[in-house]
Amino acid sequence: MDNDSTTISRARAEVKPDLQKQYDRNHLLKDFTNKLYDLRKARNFKEPTPKTIAHLSKCFRYCVSQHQEDADKMKTNLLALGKHVFGDHSYCGSWCEYLQNPLKYKPKNLPYSRYLCDENLKTSVMDLLNKYASEADKLTHLGSSQPNESLNNTVSSKAPKANFYSGSQSNDYRVAAAIAQKNLGYGYVSEVCQSVMLSPGEITKKVSKDYDQQREK
Known part of the structure; x- marks a missing residue:
């Protein structure tokens, strides 16, 4: 910390x-x-x-x-x-x-x-x-809180502190989306669409794949 x-x-x-x-x-x-x-x-x-x-x-x-x-x-x-x-x-x-x-x-x-x-x-x-x-x-055996900061940034990109989302279920879904993106990658959007019987869309798949490749690099 x-x-x-x-x-x-x-x-x-x-x-x-x-x-x-x-x-x-x-x-x-x-x-x-x-x-x-x-x-x-x-x-x-x-x-x-x-x-x-x-x-x-x-x-x-x-x-x-x-x-x-x-x-x-x-x-x-x-x-x-x-x-x-x-x-x-x-x-x-x-x-x-x-x-x-x-x-x-x-x-x-x-x-x-x-x-x-x-x-x-x-x-x-x-x-x-x-x-x-x-x-x-x-000062020996120092750690790094960068993974924590990275996750916080991902959550704040979907649930900005400047807006009030915690009064509804919107906040739960936004945080869940951030966790899915952190653990699974951007392809989680396509998986969510498929789970609710919706077409994920070819452009969505392509964009998600590009983002995941950038993340790996």
């Missing part, structure tokens, strides 16, 4: 007190990126440009993805990330090109190929990364 604290607290209260939450990979990255932008806006820092934030987010994603089985290494590398962009390579590992060639290395992914130098920014970034590092054990 995402970083919604209300849902997990209610689940623990009503289902199981020691229930553990599995973080969603995409929500985690979005959360980190948004906090960098919030940091830039709140403190009016000049150095964290969109390019810098994109680079930090990419490195954060690599770090979390490559250490899904080792929370300790993830913690070390999260801290290394914050120090690396400010020219401190004391925590860096074999991935750091500076350690391979200190004389020629330049941080080409940072603006003007220069290290960041604002000490206040460094403190803020390290505080943020320390927070994630302290929860490194929760």
